[in-house]
Amino acid sequence: MVPPNVYAHGILVNANGKRFINEGAYAMFIGTEMLNQPDGRGYLILESRHFWYGVYKCFFTGGAFLLWGLPPLINIFLGGTRRARSVEKLAAKIKVSPDGLKQQIDEYNNASVRGELDKLGKLQKLFTPVSKGPFYAVNVSLGNKYNPAQTITMGGLVVEEETGKIVRPDGRSISGLYAAGRAAVGICSGGFVSGMALADAIFSGRRAGKAAADQALSKHGN
Numbered sequence: 001m002v003p004p005n006v007y008a009h010g011i012l013v014n015a016n017g018k019r020f021i022n023e024g025a026y027a028m029f030i031g032t033e034m035l036n037q038p039d040g041r042g043y044l045i046l047e048s049r050h051f052w053y054g055v056y057k058c059f060f061t062g063g064a065f066l067l068w069g070l071p072p073l074i075n076i077f078l079g080g081t082r083r084a085r086s087v088e089k090l091a092a093k094i095k096v097s098p099d100g101l102k103q104q105i106d107e108y109n110n111a112s113v114r115g116e117l118d119k120l121g122k123l124q125k126l127f128t129p130v131s132k133g134p135f136y137a138v139n140v141s142l143g144n145k146y147n148p149a150q151t152i153t154m155g156g157l158v159v160e161e162e163t164g165k166i167v168r169p170d171g172r173s174i175s176g177l178y179a180a181g182r183a184a185v186g187i188c189s190g191g192f193v194s195g196m197a198l199a200d201a202i203f204s205g206r207r208a209g210k211a212a213a214d215q216a217l218s219k220h221g222n
Contacts, residue, residue: 017100
């Protein structure tokens with residue numbers, strides 16, 4: 001959903017008009033979760049003020065405009081963004097259940113106004129009502145060629161904890177074959193943010209290197 005960061009204030013819904021992930025989550029997680037949605041469809045619902053402020057902010061990403069500013073602008077203007085004065089009319093334009101979307105937005109807004117915690121874990125500073133029309137729907141569906149989904153794989157090959165040797169499905173290890181970094185099960189198997197893989201790779205790489213060296217020394221009797 002970012003950049004622009006202000007878009008994390010919106011409500012991300014699937015083809016049924018239901019939220020399925022915290023809009024402030026790591027972009028890779030959002031892209032991956034899109035794979036589990038009906039027909040891979042998703043729409044970010046925004047108030048007009050947040051929509052246009054986001055467009056404005058896309059032009060101010062410093063020297064990284066081509067990487068971070070231009071892609072969202074291309075999707076916003078070519079990817080099927082829709083506008084309507086009411087939630088019901090917007091739902092009709094994006095072919096999402098009007099009742100489902102209205103119920104979802106009302107539930108979200110009511111919880112926000114009451115100061116409750118978001119059920120999906122959105123930060124309180126981002127958990128603000130989406131209640132003032134006109135509304136915009138940014139198309140983030142997997143089938144939208146102007147919106148390349150950012151996804152990431154989790155986990156990796158099963159390895160021996162002491163050596164990093166790859167373990168077969170039957171539990172036997174493969175002599176001389178090791179896995180390290182994101183290729184091996186490790187810290188990043190259950191969750192990931194930029195930078196975590198570095199520590200994982202250093203640890204597992206050193207483990208595999210030491211085990212391989214120890215095996216070579218043992219084999220040659222040194």
